[in-house]
Amino acid sequence: MSKKVMFSTHGLVEGDFAYKLDELGFPTDEVVSKKVITGQDTGGQVYYVKALASIYDKDYDVDLVTRRVDPRICPQFGGTFKDLGSDINYTVEKQWHEVDAGLRGRIKSNVLRVPAGGNFAFVPKEEIVPLLGELMDNLVDYYKKEGTYEDITVVEGHYRDGMLAAAMLCDRVEHDTGKRPVMLVTSHSLGHKKYERNLPKYENGEISEDVWNWHNFEDRIKHEKYGFDQADIIIATSPDEERRLAAAPYLVDTNKVTVIPPGYNSMLFKPMDVAAKQALLSDFVYRDLDGNERHINLSGRKVVSSLGRVVPDKGFVELSRTMKEIISKDRNVIYMVSGEKGNPVTEECKKELVGVMDNVVFLPSLNQGQMAQVYNASSIFVMSSLNEAFGMVPIEAMGCKTAVVVGRSGFNDYAHCADIRNDNEDFSKAIGFYAPSQEVDRQRQVKAISLLLNNDELREQVAQNGYDFVSKNLTWQQIANKKNMLIRDVIQQRDKARRMAAGGNFFRRAVGYSL
Numbered sequence: 001m002s003k004k005v006m007f008s009t010h011g012l013v014e015g016d017f018a019y020k021l022d023e024l025g026f027p028t029d030e031v032v033s034k035k036v037i038t039g040q041d042t043g044g045q046v047y048y049v050k051a052l053a054s055i056y057d058k059d060y061d062v063d064l065v066t067r068r069v070d071p072r073i074c075p076q077f078g079g080t081f082k083d084l085g086s087d088i089n090y091t092v093e094k095q096w097h098e099v100d101a102g103l104r105g106r107i108k109s110n111v112l113r114v115p116a117g118g119n120f121a122f123v124p125k126e127e128i129v130p131l132l133g134e135l136m137d138n139l140v141d142y143y144k145k146e147g148t149y150e151d152i153t154v155v156e157g158h159y160r161d162g163m164l165a166a167a168m169l170c171d172r173v174e175h176d177t178g179k180r181p182v183m184l185v186t187s188h189s190l191g192h193k194k195y196e197r198n199l200p201k202y203e204n205g206e207i208s209e210d211v212w213n214w215h216n217f218e219d220r221i222k223h224e225k226y227g228f229d230q231a232d233i234i235i236a237t238s239p240d241e242e243r244r245l246a247a248a249p250y251l252v253d254t255n256k257v258t259v260i261p262p263g264y265n266s267m268l269f270k271p272m273d274v275a276a277k278q279a280l281l282s283d284f285v286y287r288d289l290d291g292n293e294r295h296i297n298l299s300g301r302k303v304v305s306s307l308g309r310v311v312p313d314k315g316f317v318e319l320s321r322t323m324k325e326i327i328s329k330d331r332n333v334i335y336m337v338s339g340e341k342g343n344p345v346t347e348e349c350k351k352e353l354v355g356v357m358d359n360v361v362f363l364p365s366l367n368q369g370q371m372a373q374v375y376n377a378s379s380i381f382v383m384s385s386l387n388e389a390f391g392m393v394p395i396e397a398m399g400c401k402t403a404v405v406v407g408r409s410g411f412n413d414y415a416h417c418a419d420i421r422n423d424n425e426d427f428s429k430a431i432g433f434y435a436p437s438q439e440v441d442r443q444r445q446v447k448a449i450s451l452l453l454n455n456d457e458l459r460e461q462v463a464q465n466g467y468d469f470v471s472k473n474l475t476w477q478q479i480a481n482k483k484n485m486l487i488r489d490v491i492q493q494r495d496k497a498r499r500m501a502a503g504g505n506f507f508r509r510a511v512g513y514s515l
Helices: 044-053 129-146 159-177 191-203 209-215 217-230 239-246 274-282 316-329 344-352 368-377 393-399 410-415 439-453 456-473 476-510
Strands: 003-007 015-021 027-036 061-067 093-100 106-114 152-158 182-186 233-236 257-259 284-287 293-296 302-306 333-338 360-363 380-383 403-406
Touching (some): 003 044, 044 152, 106 129, 152 159, 182 217, 182 476, 239 410, 274 368, 284 360, 284 368, 302 439, 316 439, 380 439, 393 403, 393 456, 439 456
Parallel strands (some): 003 152, 061 106, 152 182, 182 233, 233 257, 302 333, 333 360, 380 403
Antiparallel strands (some): 093 106, 284 293
16 A cells, blocks of 8 residues: 655654553553653644644555654653663654544554664754654664655655654655655745744844844744755645745745645544533543642633743733733623743733632643633633744634634735624624734733623634634544545556656657667
8 A cells, every 4th residue: 555654753643552551650561552642842743743643644655753752761751861761762663643533433643653863862853853864763673674765655744853754754665666756835834934934033132142032033043944945745734824934035936836824523522412511511520730620610601721831932921911801891701811830921820810810710731622611611712922833722622613813924914804894794794803902902802801791692603613723624524634645646647757757759650769
């Protein structure tokens, strides 16, 4: 069967894998089947590739390739390389990621963890490029021993390092077999956009010289441009990204570019039936930031939620100012927001929420099932990011038939939520509201959230519109189908070119023509 290789080389991709602990709580060498995932570099890009790798694909055997990182070494699991000594099995680990596929039962997608770098300590994405050559040597050796090297037909690269890895593998396969796989790339975020966003902070002294040099935007942009030039297909996740790809410094061939946004798991993120939702609201169970189980009765309350990584760019501090203003006027409102104990962002949120903390629920990192419960319990979901490349959380919330308010993001660029400033607009047709989180725009956010909270009919209509939009356009299966159609087009074009070339050679031989 033809093989599709998806590279997410820096992402710590989840797998059904863990080590058994001894009586003192230290990891042994015995592997047990248990979900594990670390907290570093496990954001939207990793979730994206994991979701697509798990989609049923009748055309390809799919491998998701990442760098091997030993969970015994990752700080989140305790233990260090020194504790383990140097006797580690330095081989490719073939694991799996199992997902619920509804009527098709459960699907296991392959996760290949490929060693590179001398040990299995975590390496951040900013430092992983020098390890890609060794990673590629080990991966190619693995495929050759497995006997599937010549089956590689499609190679996908995700993020800067994944795009470079994809180009390397395509070059190797073409050199060794004479057949070049179709190369598809998705940047997920562009280095030049991040450079533009952070340059004023660097110039103002908010970013140190060491941190600025560590990001090495010049090399990142050069590597991205090389990946785009080598690719047959470039997926832009939003119209804004498409425009940036066409402009300097990338100047890509726009014929290669197609806008396909991220999707969502419609089997998981879906509306609850009336009885299940009532039960959820009457006894909403969660863990606080200390890990203690808590119960809250949300029946008859209006819940505004916001989930994401607890970092400044997600706009939680700005949203906290908005929510204090709203809660101060309506004590029936509950605010649920992602938090982490001791995180500076969470501590700043608490300062902003002084006086209304009885109406605030801080939630620790949640799995997808728990996120679906929060969406279903919410009257409104807010993606308050100050600047988001795309953002998948509003899609998931819409899938649960929850009204959304979004800030500056690729999602809004693609989906065109209603701008709260347009007072003459028929908001009943909106799929959501656009209201940025920046302090200068905050009253727009207050207005959007307040309007939806105080107008049940409008809120329910907007929620229905959003649900209709994502369920008809943005399920992961629909996203995968669109990408496979592009791949089939490239393969057909290549086949046509080969047939034409073969026909020309036959004609030249028939008439005795030679160059």
